[in-house]
Amino acid sequence: MNTRTEIAPGLSLQGCTPPLRLRDFKLIAFDMDSTLINIECVDEIADAAGRKAEVAAITEAAMRGEITDFKDSLRRRVALLAGVSVDHLEQVYRHRLQLNPGAAELVLACKGAGLKVLLVSGGFTYFAERLRERLALDFVRSNRLDVQDGRLTGRLIDQSWGDICDAAEKRRTLLQACDLIGSSPAQAIAVGDGANDLDMMAAAGLSVAYRAKPKVRLQANVAIDTGGLERLLEVLQP
Numbered sequence: 001m002n003t004r005t006e007i008a009p010g011l012s013l014q015g016c017t018p019p020l021r022l023r024d025f026k027l028i029a030f031d032m033d034s035t036l037i038n039i040e041c042v043d044e045i046a047d048a049a050g051r052k053a054e055v056a057a058i059t060e061a062a063m064r065g066e067i068t069d070f071k072d073s074l075r076r077r078v079a080l081l082a083g084v085s086v087d088h089l090e091q092v093y094r095h096r097l098q099l100n101p102g103a104a105e106l107v108l109a110c111k112g113a114g115l116k117v118l119l120v121s122g123g124f125t126y127f128a129e130r131l132r133e134r135l136a137l138d139f140v141r142s143n144r145l146d147v148q149d150g151r152l153t154g155r156l157i158d159q160s161w162g163d164i165c166d167a168a169e170k171r172r173t174l175l176q177a178c179d180l181i182g183s184s185p186a187q188a189i190a191v192g193d194g195a196n197d198l199d200m201m202a203a204a205g206l207s208v209a210y211r212a213k214p215k216v217r218l219q220a221n222v223a224i225d226t227g228g229l230e231r232l233l234e235v236l237q238p
Contacts, residue, residue: 010226011234016206022113022236026183029174029200031192032121032128032142034063035210036229038098041123042077045152048088051080063194065215070166070196074122075156078145082154086147089126097127099135100210102228107135109230109238115189116181120173122165122196139180141165141173171199189236191229192216208232 004014030036046055055077062073107117121128121142128142143165146155162169178185186205190197193212201207201220209220210229217223224231
């Protein structure tokens with residue numbers, strides 16, 4: 001059994017031995033909500049419908065792994081968003097969504113070392129595509145909200161690969177991206193915070209828990225408990 005070792009305050013390792021080189025990897029995959037960014041977008045959208053507490057409770061249970069059917073939990077949350085104006089999504093993006101500390105620095109370092117960057121999220125395309133442009137990400141996969149007459153219908157739109165980006169789809173997307181760039185999964189890094197990230201983290205050569213739920217932290221190679229995402233560079237030398 002691996003033993004977790006704290007190598008610096010708020011930064012610990014298990015199942016890997018530093019120093020590691022960033023250039024030995026070819027792909028880094030990020031979860032979006034509460035990992036690359038500071039909020040759970042679905043919770044903030046729900047605020048406009050006066051249902052933030054109800055939706056946030058479901059989100060928290062899902063991320064802790066207490067709700068095992070992520071697809072059902074997401075459909076339940078999205079249904080509670082029916083009637084919210086698309087203008088509110090723009091307000092969430094402009095006024096509530098921020099990159100987590102060190103996110104831009106880590107992405108830049110990875111791109112500088114030749115890695116491709118994947119954003120794979122159980123959240124929404126409305127935000128993920130904006131982050132693709134903002135950070136010049138290589139690949140994005142997320143869920144698309146159905147909109148009619150400028151308002152959310154409370155449904156998701158089926159996409160070519162399926163209906164919802166859940167844990168299994170995150171793993172499949174990471175493996176697909178590896179195939180596209182000619183990489184083995186062992187050369188991939190996966191960064192997440194919730195139970196929905198565990199499958200892709202298990203498939204990657206290096207798994208990183210960022211301020212994560214206990215279940216996720218327990219299984220990750222690297223746990224960043226304090227500070228920003230750039231702390232991964234204390235383990236992976238650029």
